Amino acid sequence: MRLGRMALGCAVVFGVIALGCLVGPLIAGAFGVDATTIDTLRGAQPPSGAHWFGTDTLGRDLLVRVMIGGRIAILVAVVTTVIALAIGVSWGAIAAYTGGHVDNVMMRVVDALYGFPTVVLVIVVMSVFETRSLVALFALIGAISWLTMARITRGQVLALRDAEFVEAARALGVPAWRIVFRHVLPNAFGPVIVYATLAMPQVMLTEAFLSFLGLGVQAPLASWGTLVTEGSSQIVVYPWLLVCPGLAMGVTIMALNFICDGLRDALDPRTRTRRS
Amino acid sequence: MIRFLLGRLASSLVVIFVVATASFLLLHAAPGGPFATDARRSAAVQHAMEARYGLHDSLWRQYVREIGSLATGDLGHSMKKDVSVNQLIAEHGPTSAVVGLLGLSTAVVFGVLMGVTAAWRKHTWVDYLLMTIALVGISIPSFVMGPLLIAAFAIQLGWLPPARIDGLTSYVLPALALGLIYVGSVARLARGGMLDALGQDFVRTARAKGLPERTVVWKHALRLGITPVVTYLGPATATMISGSFVIEKIFQIPGLGTYFVNSITDRDYPVLTGVFVFYATMLVLLNLVVDLAYGVIDPRTRRR
Numbered sequence: 256m257r258l259g260r261m262a263l264g265c266a267v268v269f270g271v272i273a274l275g276c277l278v279g280p281l282i283a284g285a286f287g288v289d290a291t292t293i294d295t296l297r298g299a300q301p302p303s304g305a306h307w308f309g310t311d312t313l314g315r316d317l318l319v320r321v322m323i324g325g326r327i328a329i330l331v332a333v334v335t336t337v338i339a340l341a342i343g344v345s346w347g348a349i350a351a352y353t354g355g356h357v358d359n360v361m362m363r364v365v366d367a368l369y370g371f372p373t374v375v376l377v378i379v380v381m382s383v384f385e386t387r388s389l390v391a392l393f394a395l396i397g398a399i400s401w402l403t404m405a406r407i408t409r410g411q412v413l414a415l416r417d418a419e420f421v422e423a424a425r426a427l428g429v430p431a432w433r434i435v436f437r438h439v440l441p442n443a444f445g446p447v448i449v450y451a452t453l454a455m456p457q458v459m460l461t462e463a464f465l466s467f468l469g470l471g472v473q474a475p476l477a478s479w480g481t482l483v484t485e486g487s488s489q490i491v492v493y494p495w496l497l498v499c500p501g502l503a504m505g506v507t508i509m510a511l512n513f514i515c516d517g518l519r520d521a522l523d524p525r526t527r528t529r530r531s
Numbered sequence: 532m533i534r535f536l537l538g539r540l541a542s543s544l545v546v547i548f549v550v551a552t553a554s555f556l557l558l559h560a561a562p563g564g565p566f567a568t569d570a571r572r573s574a575a576v577q578h579a580m581e582a583r584y585g586l587h588d589s590l591w592r593q594y595v596r597e598i599g600s601l602a603t604g605d606l607g608h609s610m611k612k613d614v615s616v617n618q619l620i621a622e623h624g625p626t627s628a629v630v631g632l633l634g635l636s637t638a639v640v641f642g643v644l645m646g647v648t649a650a651w652r653k654h655t656w657v658d659y660l661l662m663t664i665a666l667v668g669i670s671i672p673s674f675v676m677g678p679l680l681i682a683a684f685a686i687q688l689g690w691l692p693p694a695r696i697d698g699l700t701s702y703v704l705p706a707l708a709l710g711l712i713y714v715g716s717v718a719r720l721a722r723g724g725m726l727d728a729l730g731q732d733f734v735r736t737a738r739a740k741g742l743p744e745r746t747v748v749w750k751h752a753l754r755l756g757i758t759p760v761v762t763y764l765g766p767a768t769a770t771m772i773s774g775s776f777v778i779e780k781i782f783q784i785p786g787l788g789t790y791f792v793n794s795i796t797d798r799d800y801p802v803l804t805g806v807f808v809f810y811a812t813m814l815v816l817l818n819l820v821v822d823l824a825y826g827v828i829d830p831r832t833r834r835r
Contacts, residue, residue, distance in 0.1 A: 367546045370765035370818035372810045374773040375791075379554075379803050382795040383561045460672050467674050467777055468792060483675055487781065490678040491686055501675035509670035516666065 262517020265510040272507050276325030283319045301495055308499040311485070320477060321500050327478040328504070331393065331462045332455045338397025339458070340451055343404025344440065350405070351412035352435050362409065365402050373399035374461060378470060387473045396461050400454055407450050411443030445522045452515035456508040463504065479504040539822055543815045548598075550811040554804035555597050559590065561800050606805035611797050616805030619790055626696060627775055627786035630705050634771060634778075635764070637710030642717025643753075643760060649718065650725030650756070651748055662722065665715035673774050677708040677781040694783045705782045709774050713767055720763050725756035758829050765818040772810055 302309040308317035350361035377395045381387070415421060416439070424434050459479075465471035466480030474481075479500050486497030585593060600607075606616035642665075649661040684704060685693035692701040728734065729752050737751045738744075772788075779788040787806065794802040 363542060367542065367815075370769055370814050370821075371546070372769045372772050372807070372814060374770065375807055375810055376553075378773075378791075378795065379557060379807050382798070382803060383557050383800055385798075456670065463672060464674070464773060464777065467780075468795065470795065480674075483672075487674060487678040490682050494682065497675065497678055501679075505671050505675060508672075509667055512666050512670055 259517040259520060262514050262520075265513035265517070269507065269510040269514065272325065272503070272510070273329055276322045276329060279322040280319050280326075283316065283322075301493075302499070309493075309495045311496060312489070312493070317482075317496065317499055320482060321479070321503050324477045324479045324482050324500065325503060325507070327472055327476055328459055328462065328480075328507070331389075331396070331472075331478065332459045334393045335397040335400060335458045335462075336451055336454045338393060339400035339404060339454055340447070342397065343401030344408045344447060346401065347405035347408030347410075348412050348435050348440055348443075351409040352416060352431065352439065354416075358409075362406075365405050368399075368402055374464070377461075377465070378468065381465070381470045387470065389472065389476075392462065392465065392471060396458055396465075400458055400461070403450055404447065404454065407446050408440075408443060411446055412439055415439050415442055446519075449515055449518045449522060452511055452518060456511040459504070459508055459511075536823075539819055543819050546815050547808075547812050550808055551598055551601050552594075554808050555594055558800055558804050559593075601808065606809055607801040609794075609799055609802050611794075611799045611802075616802055616809070619802065620787060620806070620809055623785060623787045623790055626784060627779065627788055630702060630709060630778065630784065630786060631768070631771055631775055633702055633706035634709030634774070635713075635768065637706050638713035638717050638767065639760065639764075641710075641714045643721045643757065645714065645718035646721025646723075646760075647725050647748065647753060647756065650722045650729060653722075653726060658722075661718065665718040667715070668711060669715035671712060673708050673712055674777045674781065676711055677704075677778060680704050680708050681781070694781075696784055705778050705784060708781070709771065709778045712774070713771070716763065716767070717760055720759040721756065724759040725752060728752040728754075728756035731755065755829060758825065761821060761824055761828060765814065765821045768817055769814050772814075 300310045308321055311317055311320065346361060346365070350358045377399060380395060381391065384391075412435070421434060421438055424438050429438070462471055462478060463480030463483065466478050467484045471480055472478040482500035483497060483504065486493075486495075486500060489496045581587060585596065588596075604617070606620070608615045609619070645661045645665060649658045652658050681693045681704060684691050691703050692698070693704075695701060725748075729748070731752075734747060734752050737747045742751075775786065776788040776792050778784070779786045780792060783789075790802065791806045794800075794806075
């Protein structure tokens with residue numbers, strides 16, 4: 256499997272950003288810079304040698320805030336993608352392996368949810384129950400992000416269902432659930448992983464969107480969504496407050512999208528968008 | 532065709548019914564019920580209000596009544612202001628609809644132009660450049676794009692109004708901010724569809740007849756090549772509704788989205804669920820229309 260140069264470059268970029276978010280605040284802490292010390296005298300300074308991303312209106316170093324926001328954003332992306340993966344893969348595999356009416360009904364549900372304002376439903380649920388917990392955020396975003404995964408898995412399992420090794424397992428009397436999860440799914444994992452990379456940036460956007468509406472990550476925690484929200488109201492006076500977190504988020508999402516594209520090209524040459 | 536239509540209509544009704552039930556349950560699952568938000572209200576007033584809204588009946592009777600009123604098109608009443616959800620939609624829905632339609636048009640027009648050009652010039656630098664732009668575009672969320680557009684075109688250049696709806700020019704920036712993130716997706720779908728279409732026999736026939744390349748691409752091939760984009764319109768509109776919340780907030784547009792978002796902080800649950808039922812119903816109907824349009828565009832699917 257060969258990744259395109261673009262995708263490889265983006266994998267490096269994503270790695271650097273993730274690592275930076277993880278260890279950056281520790282290094283900054285060693286130099287006496289953190290994300291919580293409020294010093295209004297040094298508020299809203301443009302980017303400089305001392306504060307690479309400048310400071311926010313309360314004098315907190317923006318780079319450290321962006322890095323800590325990145326931790327949350329990446330954590331949300333990974334956890335919810337895993338949840339979505341679990342739901343989607345099980346749903347698609349069960350539908351395809353059982354077949355018949357069950358398959359029909361299960362996939363109709365997926366079709367219906369595709370054209371459904373699921374994010375609006377999440378907003379209604381979060382506001383009605385007045386929950387702002389991270390766990391609820393993970394669960395809800397995960398619960399609406401599995402549709403594509405289910406379709407992909409179903410296609411893969413359908414193709415493998417009648418393969419000879421599956422038939423052999425069936426002849427040996429292996430129970431259906433074990434055939435699906437031990438024999439079929441491991442062979443269907445390539446494309447599923449590709450779409451997991453595609454789900455990550457989307458999940459990140461959803462989290463940022465909910466944070467923008469005040470429903471996502473709550474203070475004192477800050478995700479990229481909350482930072483961008485703060486920045487967007489100051490765009491005219493202190494443009495770096497929007498540009499820096501916006502850029503961090505945009506570059507990360509872009510890197511993930513390019514990685515997914517490269518993975519797809521490498522795994523499935525038929526859908527290739529560019530020659531590598 | 533008739534059977535297919537009836538089947539789709541039936542499943543649409545099921546979805547709307549499920550949505551209505553879910554919204555009823557949500558409303559009643561709210562901690563303390565829909566009227567528990569104001570502590571200053573006396574017990575007698577509280578009791579009278581609950582009686583007024585029939586909250587003392589059994590849950591089952593309330594449910595039947597709720598579904599009944601939804602079936603007649605009554606989406607409920609705000610509990611913070613003296614306004615019904617239907618009034619809110621009638622008053623503020625059109626503004627949102629115009630911005631949404633303009634955003635969707637932006638996405639489709641630019642996206643199809645890019646996708647068709649990329650497919651036509653496949654594996655050249657034009658193709659790579661356009662597809663790279665598409666992928667970059669997908670990665671910029673509308674709440675970053677919106678303020679950037681305002682800063683550039685309204686404040687630096689002064690060409691367009693920065694916010695609020697005042698004349699036709701004030702629709703330009705919101706529509707762009709709403710639509711640009713979808714341009715990339717549409718472009719990729721259009722490119723895929725066109726690559727498929729350009730390889731078909733009828734395109735070879737059209738070329739063999741000596742038709743100009745422009746006619747072959749934009750008239751013969753496009754009709755088939757655009758089908759993936761048509762399928763995407765339903766999901767795109769679904770996510771565009773949540774996008775409109777952001778855009779209306781940034782551009783201070785008094786649309787339905789603004790009122791929906793405000794009712795989150797107001798804890799105006801009936802408005803939340805009422806507008807949600809409205810959005811869901813609209814989308815279910817839209818998806819039905821998209822399915823029909825599919826049969827018109829691609830006659831081969833009619834025989835299903």
